[in-house]
Amino acid sequence: MGILEIKNVGKRFGGLQALSNVNLSVAENTVHAIIGPNGAGKSTLLNCLVGKLIPDSGSVMFDGQSVLGRAPYEINQMGISRVFQTPEIFGDLTVMENMMIPCFAKRDGAFELNALPSVRNQKDVVEHAMHMLEEMRMADKRHMHAAAMSRGDKRRLEIGMCLSQEPRLLLLDEPTAGMARADTNNTIDLLKQIKEERDITIAIIEHDMHVVFSLADRITVLAQGTPLVEDSPEKIKGHPKVREAYLGE
Ligand code: ADP
Numbered sequence: 048m049g050i051l052e053i054k055n056v057g058k059r060f061g062g063l064q065a066l067s068n069v070n071l072s073v074a075e076n077t078v079h080a081i082i083g084p085n086g087a088g089k090s091t092l093l094n095c096l097v098g099k100l101i102p103d104s105g106s107v108m109f110d111g112q113s114v115l116g117r118a119p120y121e122i123n124q125m126g127i128s129r130v131f132q133t134p135e136i137f138g139d140l141t142v143m144e145n146m147m148i149p150c151f152a153k154r155d156g157a158f159e160l161n162a163l164p165s166v167r168n169q170k171d172v173v174e175h176a177m178h179m180l181e182e183m184r185m186a187d188k189r190h191m192h193a194a195a196m197s198r199g200d201k202r203r204l205e206i207g208m209c210l211s212q213e214p215r216l217l218l219l220d221e222p223t224a225g226m227a228r229a230d231t232n233n234t235i236d237l238l239k240q241i242k243e244e245r246d247i248t249i250a251i252i253e254h255d256m257h258v259v260f261s262l263a264d265r266i267t268v269l270a271q272g273t274p275l276v277e278d279s280p281e282k283i284k285g286h287p288k289v290r291e292a293y294l295g296e
């Protein structure tokens with residue numbers, strides 16, 4: 048039994064069957080990559096895991112509990128955190144202020160603006176945020192405006208904001224899309240560090256095969272809404288169907 052068990056998931060948008068018969072098991076404390084051509088249904092599948100979309104059929108179990116029908120914040124509280132395709136940080140705030148937001152949410156549960164008395168009592172939240180910035184190796188950038196950072200550092204901050212929630216499953220949708228090579232390599236190093244230092248399972252959608260083969264323990268190839276093959280990176284590299292469907296050979 049994997050920490051994440053996806054069974055027979057289907058999702059239709061009008062006349063388009065975006066996902067059909069998706070079966071996928073993600074083992075605990077592994078990095079599982081999902082690859083496949085544009086429009087294969089990768090983001091749709093991720094959206095079904097975090098409550099943004101509800102599948103038409105099938106089941107999604109996280110640690111033995113169904114996520115279906117739960118609101119995104121409930122799924123987050125179950126231990127699933129998601130990094131979006133474009134960084135979702137507050138550009139006008141500093142790096143530290145950005146990091147403090149999820150740290151408040153972690154301490155106080157649902158974050159409500161009228162909960163100001165607890166917001167005033169910040170010491171533990173500041174300590175938690177500093178600790179996270181240190182783990183992300185960006186404490187020296189804490190006074191910077193988030194908008195002024197490189198794409199790689201924005202991604203690093205965003206991943207740190209997710210990790211402050213201590214998720215057991217981290218979902219990443221093309222975390223290196225649009226990045227320069229140096230930023231991509233930094234992101235690979237960061238994810239390797241997280242994999243080593245934390246008790247965490249990572250599911251990553253990624254186009255860049257260098258990233259996939261640097262990180263993944265298992266790879267699922269999705270094509271036209273359904274898994275084509277699932278195997279180890281070594282086997283996937285040589286798989287003729289994969290070469291044909293994905294690498295265009
Ligand atoms: P991928 O992430 O693998 O590139 P997506 O999951 O984004 O693919 O999309 C799969 C298919 O579903 C595509 O054909 C896309 O146009 C379609 N699609 C995705 N989201 C929606 C939506 N909200 N409404 C209608 N069609 C959608």
Ligand code: MG
Nearest residue numbers: 089090091220
């Ligand atoms: Mg996508």
